[in-house]
Amino acid sequence: MNDQTREALLIINKTIDNRKKRLFYAIDSFQIQDNWNMTKIRDEYLLIIEKHFSNIIDEIVRTISTGINSLNEKHIYRELLNIFNRFLKSIGIYTILIAKGEKVDEAKWKLIDPQICGECSTNDKDLKDIIKEVLSLPYMVDDNRAVLNGKAFFWSVK
């Protein structure tokens, strides 16, 4: 394992540690308002949990993706991503597939965040809503809700 991989693993550990602290704080300070019913309490609680899980997954996936894209020890990062995704699956968080060249319909739009892209401009109107490159997959929970949206470059039609 080279120094950069060691550093990446250290970042992942620190990220988990850092975000865990914020999650516990958010749970501790969760306040139920007088006019909330059970559904509202559940929704608000889930929002907090999802927000913090989303932050943890985002940071970790980003660090691993950087490794997969730019370093020699790609296999380590791929294996790390598999382990991480398997762990998430065991607690009910799973990924769904999105692919390069896919035309995104309204249902999938809500699961993907387009990223700023320097070379995505096009005059071809047929490329509207087409994925140019997938950066990360959407992470979902049981009732088809995204905990973390996927990231992709889309063609930007001028």
Add this chain to the structure above:
Amino acid sequence: MNDELLIGIDFGTSTIFVSKYDFEKKDAVQVENMGAYGRSNIFDNVIYIEGDKKYIIGETKRFLTDPLNYFHDIKRHVTNDNKRWRVPNLNNREVTAKDISEMIFFKIKEKIESNFGGKKISGAVITVPYAYSDKYRKRIKESAERAGIPVIQLVEEPVAAAISFGIFNDEVQNNKKENIVVFDLGGGTFDLTVFQFEKSDKQHAKIEVLNTGGHQELGGKDIDKLLSERFRKEFLQLEFSDITNDQERAEVQLGLLELANDTKEELTHSNDSDVFKSVTVNSQRTLIEKNFIRTEFEELLKRNNFIGKIEESLQTAIDESGLEVSEIDRVVLAGGSSAIPIIKRTIRDFFGFEPEAKKNLGELVGHGAGILAGLSKDKSLHYEIIRKTSKSVGISLGNKFQPILRKNSRYGEISSSYLINIENLKDADELVIYFYEGDSVKIDQCERIGKATIKTGEFSAQRVYLSLYRDEKSGELFFKFYKDNNKKEIIVSKKIESLD
């Protein structure tokens, strides 16, 4: 029981919040599932135009994939006559900010009515910033009406906040006059309102606005920028322009702003924040790692005069209200950024007591608007609201602004008369006078908001006297010409004409 659909719309610069009046509870409740994909109640004031009458509101992500059909910050451009956009998805039709506001209101109406099983909106109260001009108010009302929303009235944001706070706060005693300050520090603007409040019960209250102030460009976003700059200087030690790859630069800028926002939120509740983020700059990984303590954050705000601007605005607002600081009974917080401890402390040190926050700060204004909507039909509510003009209105004398209706004149109060000499108009058929609104003595720093056109045949004298006033309920501007200075004989009295 009346089951009309009466709505309050807080049409903010950054976000929108909608409430509905509940006749049984005699209170306004939030309308849920209004944002993109039905998840958020407070949603971003942005729109994506898919085609004619096909709009998506509250979703910011389209900005990156289809920027020419995506619009944000529309509220800031509503009064700008020169700002127009061609919309590809509308066959390159040219639209103004007023047109886009109409589309946003159209979608709001469609969503609300769909949420309530197709029931039509009977009426709506829409909020406007206190300091925004007459031109803005007219245009925003027309936009909503053209979208099919019957507008009961427009209400100033702090007045709505005052209603929401005062009526439902059991700590505000019945039959006791209180001087209250609404301190509203939002994402982009800072509004201060001083008003007098008295209620006999939840159905009977009187609210009199004494003064308004604040800062048009001061808010939470400025704090995020300050923090983000601090992280950039301390950890990256380079300018953003030094990052050669466009995507990398954008990611770093956005990443630092998100980190700043997270840090600000954590320091609002904790004494320190473990700041941690890895960013890639020019293909090199850089770690931002620091235990940031609250005092350091507060020093940053002080050093950059953020706190100074708040203190100055408070002093000016109280001075102009005619009250002493010691006469203020309560300070009510509104706007998400008001919860930051140093802001609260600044307010406490200024007034000598703690400010209060009773509701979700982002919902206070929309909640008040919903109550006002109910007031129009629920005859058991009796609220008297005395509003005052937020900026002087007058005419131009060369390069100078001559105020006639002065700031803080009550709605309904007719101004002192101003002498106009019409000797030189002998040969003209009509007299046209333009009206301006502002706080400056220079006319180019005031906004032209309307005009009066009078047939010269209506004047028999060489000198006439002009007065202005705002309608007590609608706030619309009217003018009166008198034959004499005693305002006994009216020559003509009309609503000021729009410039549109």
